Amino acid sequence: MSSLPARSVSAPEQGPAAAIRFLATRGYDATTAEHLADAVGMSRSTFFRRFGSKEDVIFADHDTLLTELTALLAGTAQDPASAVITGTRRILDHHLAQADTTRLRAEILRESPALRDRELVIGHRYEQVFAAYLTAHTQLLPWEVLALSASIVAIHNATLRHWLRDASWPASRNLERDLTQLTQRFLRPGADDSTVMVTVYRGADAATVLANVQSALDAQ
Missing domain, CATH: 1.10.357.10 (Tetracycline Repressor, domain 2)
Known part of the structure; x- marks a missing residue:
């Protein structure tokens, strides 16, 4: 999988589906939880509170x-x-x-x-x-x-x-x-x-x- 820049995600897409889409595009190992928080339009504290980790969001x-x-x-x-x-x-x-x-x-x-x-x-x-x-x-x-x-x-x-x-x-x-x-x-x-x-x-x-x-x- 190639390391592509994150695309913007509209409000209805926020959450696991958007995170999984981002992981599939960028690559699981190349993505951090911080990347995912940015990709789905959440603050990092909100992301960690809701999901815990990038593994959990899968x-x-x-x-x-x-x-x-x-x-x-x-x-x-x-x-x-x-x-x-x-x-x-x-x-x-x-x-x-x-x-x-x-x-x-x-x-x-x-x-x-x-x-x-x-x-x-x-x-x-x-x-x-x-x-x-x-x-x-x-x-x-x-x-x-x-x-x-x-x-x-x-x-x-x-x-x-x-x-x-x-x-x-x-x-x-x-x-x-x-x-x-x-x-x-x-x-x-x-x-x-x-x-x-x-x-x-x-x-x-x-x-x-x-x-x-x-x-x-x-x-x-």
Whole structure:
């Protein structure tokens, strides 16, 4: 990425989207938090108070998404399978609605191992939200809760990666289909009588995740 001068940012663009756009243009390593504050039209004290660091601004929307997901699951009247599908769909739709920002963030992550590690930590936070909900609202065993929570996040991430490669691909529809198949394997009559352990590798696509889940269930 080339080191280009900052372009001015209008008031509606201030915030994470503008910061990510600037980072993608200038380069993550070549940009300081002070550069970002100037780029988005904030004072440095306001920027640090709101975001903390240039690393934090990359993932700023996840704090909001996690809060909204927790509230949705806590207040929903849907059955557990429908609830986790709805929650995951809303997260994906957020990223699709901000297509340019989502693509630029992915480019930045590809160039920074440290940011990819941070992304894994954030993924684990989503798993914890789903796990807490499933523990409270289903009869799944602890291992099943962990396996299902990890698989939900893995399928979401695989869906988003596919869409990043092909924007014409119907990501939301395919996410809902894959999560429906996944939850049917766990949240079905008799599912609370079995224990399922699944290893989900980072980078696996949705079909691989589902195949691993089915293989584990068939082995019971």
